[in-house]
Every structure is written in structure tokens, then in C-alpha cells.
Amino acid sequence: MLGDDAGRGGCTLWGVTSLPAAERPAGAGDRAAQVLAHLERLYPDARTELDFRTPFELLVATVLSAQATDVSVNAATPTLFERYPDAQAMSQATPEDLEPYIRRIGLYRNKARHLAALARLLVERHGGEVPNDFEAVVALPGAGRKTANVVLSNAYGFPAIAVDTHVGRLSRRLGLSAQTNPDKVERDLQALFPNERWVFLHHALILHGRRVCFARRPRCSACELLACCPQIGVTDAA
Structure with a gap:
């Protein structure tokens, strides 16, 4: 169940405590707001692509x-x-x-x-x-x-961020987290974004990873997040 301190910044959610801000990339807080605004415009209806009824x-x-x-x-x-x-x-x-x-x-x-x-x-x-x-x-x-x-x-409807390969990759490229461990990436994202947008963020990052920010040869020239993206780890962009 959700802990009493679930929310933004320094939160504890389901046994996960956020990392100190000093361990996140410089400027991550300012970038997070820009990234969220772009994702909300690009993928306003982002949801899971798995089909289910129950x-x-x-x-x-x-x-x-x-x-x-x-x-x-x-x-x-x-x-x-x-x-x-x-x-x-x-x-x-x-x-x-x-x-x-x-x-x-x-x-x-x-x-x-x-x-x-x-x-x-x-x-x-x-x-x-x-x-x-x-x-x-x-x-x-x-x-x-x-x-x-x-x-x-x-x-x-619980607030949560599920970190798969797309979410992890984009979090590092966008300078939102320097971590490779999915649990630590989750903690960083929880601290940077309001909990009411966690579910949307997860789905929107996945969509962007599948459509634009590919693991190999990301489409940086066509990416609408380019202005706020430091392209960390990108070595072969298209």
C-alpha cells in the first residue's frame, strides 16, 4: 500500500527512498519541468499499450x-x-x-x-x-x-513509475538521472516530478523511446525535446 509520505521530493513510496539531489545530474530539476511540458503536449493520451479488461x-x-x-x-x-x-x-x-x-x-x-x-x-x-x-x-x-x-x-490508479529499458535510457539521456539501476532511476524520477504525473510520465517516456529516442541512432534531429536534452550517452544520432 502507499506510504504516508508519497509525493514529490524526498519521498518514501513502497520502500523506496529518493536519492539526495546532489546525486542527480546538474540542472535536473529545471529540465524535468521542461521535459514534462513537452511530453504532455506530444502524448496527451499516453497509456499502456497492453490490452486488458481486468x-x-x-x-x-x-x-x-x-x-x-x-x-x-x-x-x-x-x-x-x-x-x-x-x-x-x-x-x-x-x-x-x-x-x-x-x-x-x-x-x-x-x-x-x-x-x-x-x-x-x-x-x-x-x-x-x-x-x-x-x-x-x-x-x-x-x-x-x-x-x-x-x-x-x-x-x-496508484501513483507509480515503472522503469523499463525505455524509461531508464531516456532518463539518462535527458539528464534526469545518472543511475543505471532501475530502482535508483525510479527514485530520481519520483523526486523530480509530482506524483500525480508519475503514471503519465512512465507511459509518455515509453512512447517517446519507441517512436523517437531509439536505443541505437535516436532521431535527435526530429526530436521535439532536443532543446532541453543534453543527449547524455548519445553517440550515433540521426
């Missing part, structure tokens, strides 16, 4: 999305959810039962094992429902901090 479907889709594209997950989940619409149904499945539905997704064998175990635990511990509690979600097989942040923010 917290259970979002949890399953998020577990499947690790080291896989949202497109591949969205292609697989309709038939998976038609056969296993909830935790109760999936708890009766073996990993071998699940594998054919997700075979085109990376690491599908490991993910099938996680989903079978995850569904059983949801039934045994939470009455088949996805808990709206951070530590409870983190404790589920195949889940972690990023998964919990995605599920709790999108399914239950």
Missing part, C-alpha cells in the same frame, strides 16, 4: 511482456484469456497447458511456469483477485517491482 489480465500481460514486445503479447492474450479468463481457471492449468498460447513470446516456457504458479497463489492467498498491495504483487511468481508498479498504477 487486473488479472493486466498482471498476466505484464508478466508476459518482460523481454518481449507489447505487440507480441497483445497477439497472444485474446486466445489465452478466452480459455483462461481468470485466476481460478488458470490455476487448474499446467505450464504445458499454457505454452501453446504464448509460444511466440520470448522465454515462453519460463513464463508459462510463472503464470501457472501465479494463478494458484492468487487463488490460495487472495481469493483469486489481484491484490491492490505492492508487496503482495511483488511476491507473485514472475512479478517484480516493475510489474507491481504497472499493475497498481493502471489497474488501481
